[in-house]
Amino acid sequence: MIAQLKSKGLDGDKLVRELGIPAKAAKVDDEEFKYHPDLGISVQGQSGSxxxxxxxxxxxxxxxxxxxxxxxxxxxxxxxxxxTGVLKSAVV
Incomplete structure (x- = not known):
């Protein structure tokens, strides 16, 4: 999903601001965040829900x-x- 947003022209700080979860436009080396080099951001872990x-x-x-x-x-x-289960988000 985040990669789809990046493909729409959002990156770095713009991408991080769009997310409603804790994220940073930098590599963060700690247990709470995971760095995604293809996106250039670090995102905090979330529950499945x-x-x-x-x-x-x-x-x-x-x-x-x-x-x-x-x-x-x-x-x-x-x-x-x-x-197993399936979740879908419909585009309306």
Whole structure:
């Protein structure tokens, strides 16, 4: 999703400002952030739920169709352990 925004001309600080999650237009070397050299930004880790909310928001704002297939871990606390699911953000 972030790569799609970059392809629309957003990069560096503009790209970071567009994101509704903590991000920095620099390489950050700590446990909270992951650097993405192809994007030139560092993004803070998110829960699956929070990550999807941001993907959905950006997809609707920028009219980018998104389909995400995910897998619940084999964990007794998971809603559906071991199963897969699909999330879609429709462009309207």
């Amino acid at each position: 929070d990550a999807w909310k941001e993907v959905d928001r950006l997809a609707k704002k920028w009219r980018i169709p998104v389909t995400v297939e995910f897998w619940w871990r084999q964990n007794p606390k998971a809603q559906h352990p071991g199963r």
